[in-house]
Amino acid sequence: MSPIIDVEHLNYRYPQQPADELTLRDVSFSIAAGEWVAIVGHNGSGKSTLAKNINGLLAPASGTITVDGQVLAEDTVWDIRRKIGMVFQNPDNQFVGATVADDVAFGLENQGVSREEMLTRVPAALKQVNMQDFATREPARLSGGQKQRVALAGMIAARPQILILDEATSMLDPRGREEVLATIRQMKAASDLTVLSITHDIDEAASANRILVVNDGQLKEEGTPAEIFKHGEDLIKMGLDMPYAERLKAALKRQNVQVPATYLTEKGMADWLWQLRSNK
Amino acid sequence: MAITFKQVDFTYQPGTPFETKALTDINLTIPDGSYTALIGHTGSGKSTLLQHLNALLKPTSGTVTIGERVITPETSNKDLKKLRQHVGIVFQFPESQLFEETVAKDIAFGPQNFGVSEADALKTAAEMLDLVGLDQSLLDRSPFDLSGGQMRRVAIAGVLAMQPRVLVLDEPTAGLDPQGRLDMMEMFAKLRRERDLTVVLVTHQMDDVANYADHVIVMDQGRVVKTGAPREIFKDPQWLVAHQLGLPKTTAFAQQLIDRGWQFDRMPLTEDELAADLIAQLPATAFGGAPTDDE
Numbered sequence: 001m002s003p004i005i006d007v008e009h010l011n012y013r014y015p016q017q018p019a020d021e022l023t024l025r026d027v028s029f030s031i032a033a034g035e036w037v038a039i040v041g042h043n044g045s046g047k048s049t050l051a052k053n054i055n056g057l058l059a060p061a062s063g064t065i066t067v068d069g070q071v072l073a074e075d076t077v078w079d080i081r082r083k084i085g086m087v088f089q090n091p092d093n094q095f096v097g098a099t100v101a102d103d104v105a106f107g108l109e110n111q112g113v114s115r116e117e118m119l120t121r122v123p124a125a126l127k128q129v130n131m132q133d134f135a136t137r138e139p140a141r142l143s144g145g146q147k148q149r150v151a152l153a154g155m156i157a158a159r160p161q162i163l164i165l166d167e168a169t170s171m172l173d174p175r176g177r178e179e180v181l182a183t184i185r186q187m188k189a190a191s192d193l194t195v196l197s198i199t200h201d202i203d204e205a206a207s208a209n210r211i212l213v214v215n216d217g218q219l220k221e222e223g224t225p226a227e228i229f230k231h232g233e234d235l236i237k238m239g240l241d242m243p244y245a246e247r248l249k250a251a252l253k254r255q256n257v258q259v260p261a262t263y264l265t266e267k268g269m270a271d272w273l274w275q276l277r278s279n280k
Numbered sequence: 281m282a283i284t285f286k287q288v289d290f291t292y293q294p295g296t297p298f299e300t301k302a303l304t305d306i307n308l309t310i311p312d313g314s315y316t317a318l319i320g321h322t323g324s325g326k327s328t329l330l331q332h333l334n335a336l337l338k339p340t341s342g343t344v345t346i347g348e349r350v351i352t353p354e355t356s357n358k359d360l361k362k363l364r365q366h367v368g369i370v371f372q373f374p375e376s377q378l379f380e381e382t383v384a385k386d387i388a389f390g391p392q393n394f395g396v397s398e399a400d401a402l403k404t405a406a407e408m409l410d411l412v413g414l415d416q417s418l419l420d421r422s423p424f425d426l427s428g429g430q431m432r433r434v435a436i437a438g439v440l441a442m443q444p445r446v447l448v449l450d451e452p453t454a455g456l457d458p459q460g461r462l463d464m465m466e467m468f469a470k471l472r473r474e475r476d477l478t479v480v481l482v483t484h485q486m487d488d489v490a491n492y493a494d495h496v497i498v499m500d501q502g503r504v505v506k507t508g509a510p511r512e513i514f515k516d517p518q519w520l521v522a523h524q525l526g527l528p529k530t531t532a533f534a535q536q537l538i539d540r541g542w543q544f545d546r547m548p549l550t551e552d553e554l555a556a557d558l559i560a561q562l563p564a565t566a567f568g569g570a571p572t573d574d575e
Contacts, residue, residue, distance in 0.1 A: 042457045042459060042460075043427065043428060043429060043456065043457045043460055044427055089455060143322050143323075144372070144454070145322055146322070167455070170454065170455055171454060171455075173321060173322065173484040173526070174484070174526045175321075175524065175526065176322075200457050200458055236458050236459050236462070237459070239457045239458065239459070240458065241458045242458075244529040244530075244532075244533055244551075245533075247529070247551045248530075248533065248551045248554060248555065250551075251551040251552050251554070251555035252555045252558065252559070254552075254555070255555055255556070255559050256567050256568075257555075257559065257562065257566050257567055258566065258567065258568050266533060266536065269533075270533075270536055270537060270540060273537070273542075273558065274540060274541075276562055276563075276566050277542075277561060277562060277563070279563055279565055279566070
């Protein structure tokens with residue numbers, strides 16, 4: 001499959017940075033249409049800068065970004081942005097509507113969607129994120145988690161080809177986060193949506209097909225969740241939480257129990273423990 | 281400093297069409313010197329209760345006793361300074377409240393408001409910076425040039441500079457990466473020990489409740505539905521699910537093991553507790569190799 005996002009030798013420097021310093025250094029990767037890729041890394045590693053380069057909010061110092069066959073440049077940036085929906089960590093920075101429903105409709109207006117169409121898409125999107133009762137409320141008066149749901153509803157209504165989530169579930173409680181991840185899975189099943197999620201959350205990272213690890217502005221590693229989660233205690237340095245089974249494994253290892261070196265899911269861990277106990 | 285609620289009700293905008301009852305018949309004690317966790321799903325009344333802890337809100341009926349001071353619906357808004365000094369609240373994303381030109385001035389702002397001289401307040405600022413684990417070289421920097429985690433520490437130093445007896449933390453680790461979260465939680469534990477503080481933590485992170493708290497208050501629909509030690513609260517998973525709350529990761533995993541036939545004398549709350557309980561039930565063949573740590 002041809003890549004929907006292709007990044008080659010991307011370098012980025014913020015205007016106030018000295019000439020010999022880069023926030024992103026020689027980053028190259030590509031993402032196939034329909035893939036779910038998680039980008040992980042600790043605070044300040046350059047993840048958000050990378051996302052902002054992809055939809056042209058920031059312009060690279062050098063390198064090429066190609067989205068759906070179009071090379072990102074001044075004359076293509078608006079075409080490309082139409083294909084990408086972005087949800088930020090703090091949705092306050094992206095609300096424009098006076099009510100929740102207006103805000104969800106805003107992106108559709110920009111795309112020239114008809115009013116009749118909006119009248120179906122907006123309530124459907126709010127329903128999907130469980131915010132239908134809040135349609136006439138003021139976005140500013142919602143809780144952090146509710147705001148994140150509304151921002152996601154805006155993306156559901158706009159139906160982008162690519163969805164970029166920049167720590168978009170960080171203010172949700174565990175249950176709310178699971179609901180949002182389930183919504184994204186539904187969106188993916190309904191269309192050939194490509195998802196790029198920047199996250200510290202292990203469950204969100206586990207939902208991805210592939211994980212890219214960014215550190216100090218460079219792409220350090222890529223692999224499937226199982227390959228990356230094998231790093232155990234080093235995951236925390238990569239800006240990820242340790243999966244629970246790995247935390248328990250580390251605690252057992254400290255007590256001198258011989259533990260398997262491969263990555264175990266929670267079920268795998270429970271199976272292994274049971275087997276160990278039966279080996280009497 | 282202990283805080284006690286007696287039959288507290290609170291209603292927003294009473295007597296108007298927007299009247300909303302947020303707290304109903306709250307009776308609770310936050311014991312002096314405790315590390316109390318306040319949990320409950322979104323909209324359960326945690327934030328409203330939190331604002332009663334230093335009389336930002338006053339009860340519609342009932343009393344809140346904070347140390348020696350009794351707050352009733354009739355309490356005047358004047359003369360609450362002393363109380364606000366004793367109970368420091370760190371709100372969500374406190375870094376958004378930074379405003380001064382330098383880190384030192386920002387931290388010194390609070391004490392000066394309470395009548396401390398500029399020179400003394402700046403001296404306190406330098407001490408507080410140590411306490412939150414930041415380097416003295418940051419004192420003359422603009423707070424806006426710092427990283428998000430550093431800015432949050434400066435904001436917390438500003439609250440500590442008032443020398444509170446009670447530190448109230450509203451989701452203090454939101455938005456930090458896992459290492460940042462761990463460092464921040466360890467910092468609060470250390471502050472509590474060194475400054476002999478009473479800590480109140482509002483959180484969705486059940487692992488933090490299991491790891492740090494010694495007293496838990498559970499809220500649902502504006503009422504206190506349970507109080508007790510963490511092990512008491514977490515021993516009944518079904519009850520927690522019914523109140524839309526999660527379990528610590530260890531307890532959730534232990535529950536899976538129990539379903540498969542393992543038995544535990546106590547409900548494990550942390551991975552080290554679970555590891556110890558498992559080891560007691562494992563055969564000698566499970567152990568071996570060289571010790572993997574420095575013990």
